[in-house]
Amino acid sequence: MLKKKQCIAMLLAGGQGSRLGILTVNMAKPAIPYGGKYRIIDFPLSNCTNSAIDVVGVLTQYQPLELNAYIGSGSPWDLDLAHGGVYVLPPYVKGKQGEWYSGTANAIYQNVAFIEQFSPEYVLILSGDHIYKMDYNAMLAYHIEKGADATIAVREVPWEEASRFGIMNTNADNIVEEFDEKPKQPKNNKASMGVYIFSWDKLRAYLCEDAGDPGSSNDFGKNIIPNMLRDQQKLYAYDFEGYWKDVGTIESLWEANMDLLNMPMPIDLYDKRWRIYGRNPGVAPHYIAEGAIAKSCLITEGCEVYGRVEHSVLFAGVQVMEGASVIDSVIMPNAVIQSGARVRRAIVAEGAIIGAGAKVGEDTGNIAVVGQNVKLAAGAVVAAGEQRVQ
């Protein structure tokens, strides 16, 4: 009874993101706050909305609570629809037993019945790990125009970094001839972005084949794409040129936030034609007190700044008290920096309290992290690179 859709999106949001350390102890990676008022998942979801793709299945299995509550009815992204919208898809029990998702391809395989409800011609596979603005609709038009079986979004990376990525070796027509996962000697610098469009009939066939192979890791990059290449299916690379950042580590999450402080911003979040939507905290505008300093920074609603904030990103409801200073740091929602505390090159997670006079992070060295709801005693010290969970 569901309405037929030309293309639906499946968003892989199940990863634990363990390289993000204590930030993902209680929360799936796509729910991580970013950029002062967003969560990572806002980017693929807003891209879908702006690309007129209005069915999004979100595949979760690790700590989905925060993500579930955040997605809610889907209304912030205009995905609270009667005919489509956003669906959270955890593993479930079929017949007598249930099975957890064993890999990216397996997660999609377990939801074949979900996909079939919409009888789509194409399926867009996304991951919830990256910050970027992309018109999936343009990519779909390319996929259709080329008559491709699969289209893989790629971006050029510096040659010296190419060996860290999945590299697509393409011919002059952008047809993928070979896929090198982290090649020692890359023949190309086109790295896969983890954004795929498949013709659904083809993908379904390969998912079924893969599910029957006990030796498979059930992964798109390791199994599905190589199997399609083996069979000489038509795989095209789709070149993407804008900002794209994997925020898979503490350092890269911090960097991605700092990127927003550059002028011009490498990713334009003011663009009214391609807004990034998110759930709004619904609090008053922020307040900068007499004597406070706020420069080269992003500050959002509900913050109160009595101290000094420089080259930093403050999320909703953050308080920086008199004499406190926050420099080169990311302060997540409702954290409080008490008077005289000093925060440098740090990420302070949601609801953490940095006691009076405490010192978090250092002027150089690795990023210090204070975990969610941690109450740091007055005068405490968190060294560069340290992760404090209590």
Place this chain on the structure above:
Amino acid sequence: MLKKKQCIAMLLAGGQGSRLGILTVNMAKPAIPYGGKYRIIDFPLSNCTNSAIDVVGVLTQYQPLELNAYIGSGSPWDLDLAHGGVYVLPPYVKGKQGEWYSGTANAIYQNVAFIEQFSPEYVLILSGDHIYKMDYNAMLAYHIEKGADATIAVREVPWEEASRFGIMNTNADNIVEEFDEKPKQPKNNKASMGVYIFSWDKLRAYLCEDAGDPGSSNDFGKNIIPNMLRDQQKLYAYDFEGYWKDVGTIESLWEANMDLLNMPMPIDLYDKRWRIYGRNPGVAPHYIAEGAIAKSCLITEGCEVYGRVEHSVLFAGVQVMEGASVIDSVIMPNAVIQSGARVRRAIVAEGAIIGAGAKVGEDTGNIAVVGQNVKLAAGAVVAAGEQRVQ
């Protein structure tokens, strides 16, 4: 960041409902169609909406696809809210591993963190197996007035049937003194309806205790309630007098549908003050052709009746062709009864096609069932009590 709620509901919708035979092969029991345009889950969800309870966690693990798509954003029940609404809660992975729900109490236990987000004072536990209209708000007022730790909704059943139920032995003040699960010699006829209100602090403590007991079945009826009685907590019975039907078997599902054909209806679904909401199929009014017969029946939108329909319930989009007859039966959405077919005392599931001249069911005996999307050949015969899956 979620808004505090006085009381939230947790709806246990995970049951496989295996006594419903082939009807629940592809679908969880709460998603079973009922009454011409409803699904079983519409009743507890609409009761919540009408009782001003606007956070409902739906605990699923068995074949949740149909249910998930049906619930969608929650808008049919006015539960597509920014501050609350309906949340589908499957099992998930915490830390390194995941765990399926091992019982009703375990399902709630695994979602303690979900509940805590709303800091509720009370938690209403519901099941997705029953047809009834009930003001949970009145029950909550009773719970508060009595200062109870737990309140259990009960209804009086005929004494001779009491031994099939969980019986609450109460004193004159309606305090529960003893709980008899299916007593051979019942001392009372007040049967538990599977609707509980708990003071959350108390419930949480008992859930934690239960989770630590390796011998427990993690079940409300078998473990939580008896443990609370053991500790002399204040458990009250709350008397409910309206229509209440467990639709856990083929026969009872059929009966519950037939109940709606009695006048007056034992459960008033015309009541504008307590509407039962559901997802609307969005099709035209039904059409009764020249020469057709429709009497003592319920027929809804999208049906086309060219034959004879008596004492039956037709769901959306059903077609009864020329010369076909449907008597004492339940025909689920989009099923087609071809010309000359004869359906008696039967349930024909969604999308099934009964071929020309086929015979389904008999004038007496058990209910015949034709499964979802089954195409019954012309002239085929399905005997009383038979379940046909292809």
Place this chain on the structure above:
Amino acid sequence: MAMKNVMGIIYTGEKDSYLRELTLMRAIAALPVAGRYRVIDFLVSGMVNSGIKNVGVIMQKNYHSLMDHLGSGKEWDLHGKNDGLYILPPFLTRENVGVYSGSLDALHSNFGYIRRSKQEYVLLCNSLIVFNANFNEMMDAHQRSGADVTMMYSRNPDLRRAENGTYFEIDAEGIITDVEIDPTRPRHENTSMEVFLLRKDLLMDLVDRGAAHGYHDIMRDVFQRMIRDAGMRVRGYAYEDVCYRMDSVQSYFKFNMDVLDRTVRHALFDEAKPVYTKVRDEMPARYQDNARVHNTMVADGCIVDGHVEHSMLFRGVRIAKGAQIRNCVIMQDSVIEEGVTLENCILDKQAVIKRGGKLIGPNTYPIVISKDMTI
């Protein structure tokens, strides 16, 4: 996909005086039809099914029921922050007491909304014709032909009226070569369906220029001139499926009766392009022991215990035992008591016909019973 780039504008300010009591308190667009719909549902659903995401509805007088019906646009998935359904009632300011003086004035008053919309094309429609179109094909034809404006028309003779309607002369290439508006005797066989497709910037230019010259009506003062004065390429696009014009009590009645015909019904209610409407959450219709119903459409919430033939019953209608209904359109929540006889009647919402009442109209001119009347 292309239709994402088209905005829909529906002008609901048509002359409604021929519909008598039925349009006393509501716009034609809000007229209840086919058991559970309003006239405007077909157009809005057609737009949405074609992929249009931004629909503006220009309201005139009597717009309360229309506003209430459309609500936030949720039933059409037009309730987003991004695009969606825009209800455009007349401006009431200190200087202006509302009421547009014509379609051109209405468009001019909503210039800001049109300009802000990000689509490149406008599909401009009136709301008095009921049809269930997929506009993609019209858009394809428009783009292929390179026309400045494409106008939808029908060759259906039932749409032709004396002194009412717009008629096109169209040449072999599909170019509209002449337009007659409200002729006593329509000379051209192509009736305008009042559906116009053009680029947004062209529309804005035409409206701006028209308003600057003090014109009021977009068909007469702008499009007709365009066609006459040439320079612009105005093409016709033939709509071949069923369509009905709601401009008199008789045509309203005929439409409801025609829907009982299988061909018409299936053409209008096609699974591939559902017609959405406001949901009422009624229970299924109930037939009692004495019900005898033939060739009739019945909406949810009805309770029928009488005899009903060749009729249209809207949601929540009650027909008591012994009542005899023939050729009737009975709107929402009306009550027909025991022993009543009705033939060729239109009952507006919540009418009550008391026990034993008898109303038999001529089949050419049905009796209309106003909303909330008790007889």
Place this chain on the structure above:
Amino acid sequence: MAMKNVMGIIYTGEKDSYLRELTLMRAIAALPVAGRYRVIDFLVSGMVNSGIKNVGVIMQKNYHSLMDHLGSGKEWDLHGKNDGLYILPPFLTRENVGVYSGSLDALHSNFGYIRRSKQEYVLLCNSLIVFNANFNEMMDAHQRSGADVTMMYSRNPDLRRAENGTYFEIDAEGIITDVEIDPTRPRHENTSMEVFLLRKDLLMDLVDRGAAHGYHDIMRDVFQRMIRDAGMRVRGYAYEDVCYRMDSVQSYFKFNMDVLDRTVRHALFDEAKPVYTKVRDEMPARYQDNARVHNTMVADGCIVDGHVEHSMLFRGVRIAKGAQIRNCVIMQDSVIEEGVTLENCILDKQAVIKRGGKLIGPNTYPIVISKDMTI
């Protein structure tokens, strides 16, 4: 819990002429305040936070921006099928060209909506006072006292005005014993907050009787008479928290400046009773290298590179390098170019002050720059 049984009605038809340019194209209820809100947000949010599920907003002239702002009520979770937010613009029919002649007329025109609502009580409010109430306590007081009508008042002297406002005399038992409307010199110290709580059936009876006698104003013609003629028990309920009256440019300006005060800000924006408003999805405010900002509230989407002191910046405001802003209220999307100096100004939406401009108003009478103006 009890508040589920109360419907809210907000009358937005107040006199708005004292607010000059600010209310030329919008109702007072739609006036932007405190960086990201509209006046009406406080009242609607207060109702919702108190548990009210059915809110009707009676619109008068200039209601476009108000309608656009409230939308489907989604931001307040008032978008359900069951109850929710009802927008009630004036009726425009053949006979009636809209515009109510007073609050009583407006209520009478919406009699159907009031009757159909299933709540037993009505909380009737005007929209020109900004406060963030929890109405539960008022309801408790009303029910405990057995009064026929309970009227909210404030002892805050800032609400008192010459020739404007309603003032109560209240006895030791809390009974309102005298009412003065628009006196030249207010004699009673209790200013009406224009919030009335009563049973719905009583309100309907009063409105019906009042309309039948040709009265227009519910305060003057109904409530004042009730109090004078006795027979009814009309009680006062004192509101002790901060409240502001938006009835002049000065009072509008003062309100925005007072919100900068921590006590006022925290009283109005209390986590336990959030104020909801339409969301714009702007990115966080950005401070550039040359920003120097003190004692100022800044909404999302702003980009600040100049000096700003004791001011209120709404969403999307741009302040260029070298600009000097003091004591200003700058609404949404206004642009202040390099080297501009502004003091004691109110800039309406999308105003542009070009490079080097200088505007210094007296602090008793701020300069108002209209919407879309470029200077």
